[in-house]
Amino acid sequence: MTTMNLALSHFSNESLWLLLLLANFFAIIISYRLFGKIGLYIWIPISTILANIQVLKMVDLLSIGVTLGNITYASSFLVTDILSENYGKKAARKAVFIGFFSLAATVIIMNIALNFKPNEFDFIQESLNNIFAILPRIALASLIAYGFSQLHDVWSYNIWKNLFPSDKYLWLRNNASTMVSQLIDTVLFTFIAFWGLLPNSEFVQILITTYLLKWIVAAIDTPFLYLAKLMYDRSMISTEMDED
Template sequence: MTKSFKHLDTITVLFVTVLLISNVTSTKIVALGPLTFDGGTILFPLSYIFGDILTEVYGYARSRKVIWLGFFAALLMSVTFIVVGALPPAPDWTYQTAYEQILGLTPRIVVASLIAYFAGEFANSFTLAKLKLVTRGRYLWTRTIGSTLIGQVIDTALFILIAFTGVVPNALLLTLIISNYLFKCGVEVLFTPMTYWITGWLKQQEREDYYDTHTNFNPFHIFDRESSV
């Protein structure tokens, strides 16, 4: 019998919502002091925090299913934006150019976003699950921060290199990677106390503290019994 949870669906919705909003706001490049990053960076680190909570409490298999839900939601959103943008506008609708500038995602941006998300999120979840076994469930901060350091460097580097190589100067590419990475990891560190509190509360509420001792870590193995949401 599949175990049911009171809050897994809520965490899933929040995770996917943060992902979709981040993808839309990433179309703007922001400069704050010495840091230069896309607008999605402001919210996107929260998806890694939710990812940490999912894996820590519910295990890699259930987190894997949520990551895939986010992937297909982002794909559907991107394809919809592109298709709607390609449709002929009404004669009295004068905002086609504005739509294309903000939501007219190029296939290159879509591919970059999906590849970076897939690789980064699974690296984050895998690392946290393995570290939990190594630390025997102690030192949560080592898992949340350590997994983010690995997942975010993969996510950030892949997205910027795929999306912007040849579009912006190479020097700016490096600046974007470093700025995005430092900001995202900084948010993870800053939110560590909240992550501790939410994780502890969920473990108590759900009566679950999953250890991935016998888990199949293949990211494409999504139909096993443990991945039921």
């Protein structure tokens, strides 16, 4: 066990959830600050791939069973909202298609890798199978849910921005677009990924708690959108990579 893992092992699940949330959002802001618009595009494959691995892990938060991955997946909505706000609808839609490609490529490449016959010294094949052998169903659910919800989010954000263009309504267009999009995402993903795999009571609990957690994440990400907007307006964002 590494020093970091040893330290984190003393944290409760609730504390780790908050830590994971802050780690995701600050990583987005730092990536944006250092790499500009490219930094936001970088985050999209990170979030889509990690979230589809994390979602396989079941944890308890406040004695309620939930799937992990909600924070990392929901962070992609913050990215598309920043892109919509600062660069427009076209840039945000590009991020959605990057997410599609990165997840599809991961599924194809890893399933080819799984079919290599391991030699006598291999110790990781079973663990990889546990993660990536089920990934096609998770990935299909994620791709469908991601596509509908993210494209809705980009469309909806720009509708709200046209209706309420003032910066003082930034919170409104962020939450009004994301919270509806998260509902679309949660319903589609949960039914495709978990229907028939879990008892009905557990399935309904995951459906409700997943959306509730995503709703909370969407509300908490609002200050980070304001921060990204402030950084952009004050020319604090690196443009070096964009210029290259």
